[in-house]
Amino acid sequence: MSGWTLTLKQAPALRLDLRALSPAALAGLSADAVAKFGVWHGNESVALGELFTITARTDDALHFEGDLSRADRIGWQLAAGRIHVDGPVGDYLGAGMSGGEIVASRDAGLLAACEMSGGRLEIGGNVGDHAASALPGSMDGMRGGTLLVRGSAGARFGDRMRRGSALVFGDAGDFLASRMVAGTIAVAGRIGAHAGYGMRRGSVVCAGTAPAIPPTFVTNDANIAVFWQLLARDLARHGGAFASLPARRVQRHLGDLAAGGKGELLLCV
Amino acid sequence: MELNGIVIDDSFAEAFPMKGTRLVITAHNLEWARHAAVATTGFATSVIACGCEAGIERELSPEETPDGRPGIAILIFSMSGRELAKQVEKRVGQCVLTCPTTAVYAGLFEGDAIALGKNLRFFGDGWQTSKVIGGQRYWRVPVMDGEFVAQETTWVTTQAVGGGNLLLLATDTAAALAAAEAAVAAMKQLPNIVMPFPGGVVRSGSKVGSKYPTLGASTNDAYCPSLRELAAKSELGPDIGSVMEIVIDGLTDTDVAAAMRTGLKTLIERGAASGLKRIGAGNYGGKLGPFLYHLHKLVPGMAEGRS
Numbered sequence: 001m002s003g004w005t006l007t008l009k010q011a012p013a014l015r016l017d018l019r020a021l022s023p024a025a026l027a028g029l030s031a032d033a034v035a036k037f038g039v040w041h042g043n044e045s046v047a048l049g050e051l052f053t054i055t056a057r058t059d060d061a062l063h064f065e066g067d068l069s070r071a072d073r074i075g076w077q078l079a080a081g082r083i084h085v086d087g088p089v090g091d092y093l094g095a096g097m098s099g100g101e102i103v104a105s106r107d108a109g110l111l112a113a114c115e116m117s118g119g120r121l122e123i124g125g126n127v128g129d130h131a132a133s134a135l136p137g138s139m140d141g142m143r144g145g146t147l148l149v150r151g152s153a154g155a156r157f158g159d160r161m162r163r164g165s166a167l168v169f170g171d172a173g174d175f176l177a178s179r180m181v182a183g184t185i186a187v188a189g190r191i192g193a194h195a196g197y198g199m200r201r202g203s204v205v206c207a208g209t210a211p212a213i214p215p216t217f218v219t220n221d222a223n224i225a226v227f228w229q230l231l232a233r234d235l236a237r238h239g240g241a242f243a244s245l246p247a248r249r250v251q252r253h254l255g256d257l258a259a260g261g262k263g264e265l266l267l268c269v
Numbered sequence: 270m271e272l273n274g275i276v277i278d279d280s281f282a283e284a285f286p287m288k289g290t291r292l293v294i295t296a297h298n299l300e301w302a303r304h305a306a307v308a309t310t311g312f313a314t315s316v317i318a319c320g321c322e323a324g325i326e327r328e329l330s331p332e333e334t335p336d337g338r339p340g341i342a343i344l345i346f347s348m349s350g351r352e353l354a355k356q357v358e359k360r361v362g363q364c365v366l367t368c369p370t371t372a373v374y375a376g377l378f379e380g381d382a383i384a385l386g387k388n389l390r391f392f393g394d395g396w397q398t399s400k401v402i403g404g405q406r407y408w409r410v411p412v413m414d415g416e417f418v419a420q421e422t423t424w425v426t427t428q429a430v431g432g433g434n435l436l437l438l439a440t441d442t443a444a445a446l447a448a449a450e451a452a453v454a455a456m457k458q459l460p461n462i463v464m465p466f467p468g469g470v471v472r473s474g475s476k477v478g479s480k481y482p483t484l485g486a487s488t489n490d491a492y493c494p495s496l497r498e499l500a501a502k503s504e505l506g507p508d509i510g511s512v513m514e515i516v517i518d519g520l521t522d523t524d525v526a527a528a529m530r531t532g533l534k535t536l537i538e539r540g541a542a543s544g545l546k547r548i549g550a551g552n553y554g555g556k557l558g559p560f561l562y563h564l565h566k567l568v569p570g571m572a573e574g575r576s
Contacts, residue, residue: 223415229336
């Protein structure tokens with residue numbers, strides 16, 4: 001097969017930009033060619049072989065091992081294939097990915113899954129601010145696919161999110177789903193201040209402690225049982241605190257009224 | 270051929286390719302799902318004048334539906350995909366969207382996509398919202414009992430077959446009706462088929478053409494007992510006082526054949542004492558439809574009945 005395991009030799013002095021690395025880019029290369037493959041370290045191009053110990057794999061996945069918290073843009077615009085990271089990663093993990101799968105076993109930095117449009121991204125630990133959101137100057141954040149955060153998420157999670165499902169098994173920071181356009185966010189733990197700030201549409205499922213409902217949201221008790229069953233059953237597939245959702249009832253709060261009010265905070269009771 | 274005293278004509282049913290889809294209608298309880306399903310499949314006996322042929326396929330338990338409520342599966346068939354899409358939109362819009370507590374989902378997931386809730390959503394006047402769940406898009410339209418949830422699209426099979434049929438020739442109307450009821454009840458147990466006529470039975474079997482130039486179809490005089498002595502060529506002997514026809518539409522050729530086989534088996538098992546004397550089938554000489562179901566080959570215990 002054509003997969004590779006890249007084990008970091010030592011922590012790099014500067015940020016590493018690994019956007020050029022994908023299973024497809026390295027498929028079919030010889031071990032020599034992979035070792036000579038250039039990536040950016042600060043403002044200089046460095047051969048992969050200088051940074052990583054490179055071993056061929058029996059499958060076609062791309063594995064990283066080591067403390068990659070200074071390695072940014074892993075899985076940048078990934079379209080297909082599997083990337084596995086055994087260790088913490090830097091910023092922009094899985095940003096712009098449209099397909100395939102990325103599993104990072106530990107924490108991820110800022111802007112993970114931002115503008116992701118498809119595929120599956122799983123983060124075993126915590127994720128920094130602005131995950132599932134938009135790049136600076138962009139109108140839409142995450143626009144498809146599935147993001148799973150096993151730990152907690154920072155602030156502005158799902159900012160400007162337009163489509164897709166993002167699940168946080170731990171807590172979420174302030175301004176969750178700010179300016180959200182559409183899509184689904186589910187949080188199993190606590191939620192910070194100003195949830196749904198400026199959200200236009202979309203659903204935020206609060207499966208844990210009920211957040212403070214912002215004053216620009218209104219309570220609505222209309223029957224949405226059909227939709228809730230469809231959504232809850234889908235979220236339940238991911239297990240954990242979400243497994244019991246189909247059996248729970250929801251309290252619905254519509255908002256942000258300052259942005260049309262078609263979004264909803266769904267509090268599970 | 271004579272089985273259990275019933276004559277099986279050496280004849281065949283001639284059927285046509287159609288486009289078909291399945292819809293799943295759920296509701297607060299089975300009764301309301303049925304109200305919607307009955308209305309949606311109303312006035313859908315024949316494409317000749319209804320635009321489509323439709324019927325209730327079966328009831329669905331809460332475990333079998335996407336939202337965990339009881340439901341009904343219906344099948345709708347048309348001669349073209351375009352007409353089918355038009356019929357689905359009109360019927361679901363007028364009969365499901367309007368029916369209390371209902372939701373509607375695709376029941377087929379292969380073939381060409383046609384709009385299901387895609388255009389009905391505009392009833393929401395801008396308040397409608399959509400959600401992609403498990404790769405499928407659903408629309409939520411605010412209505413007076415909460416919201417109407419409809420999957421955006423359903424899918425159409427081009428493998429569907431319309432016009433499988435059996436002719437039941439009996440001594441009198443009571444015997445013909447009883448035979449038809451028994452056969453319909455047995456065939457209803459099968460998946461992927463519907464019998465679109467009222468109660469599954471049609472008493473006005475037709476032939477192609479008419480003495481009136483504007484009419485494309487007219488009464489099948491060869492099978493009318495009242496014309497036994499008058500028609501140029503009657504198919505009925507003196508022992509036949511009433512004839513009923515069962516028409517079957519299915520999602521595939523195999524489904525129609527299986528239904529006809531089940532119908533034949535049920536009728537033959539009842540025996541001639543039931544008043545059923547002969548079983549025939551309607552065809553156009555075999556020149557019009559590509560699907561021919563020969564009765565002698567369908568009779569239980571015999572192999573494939575198609576050619």
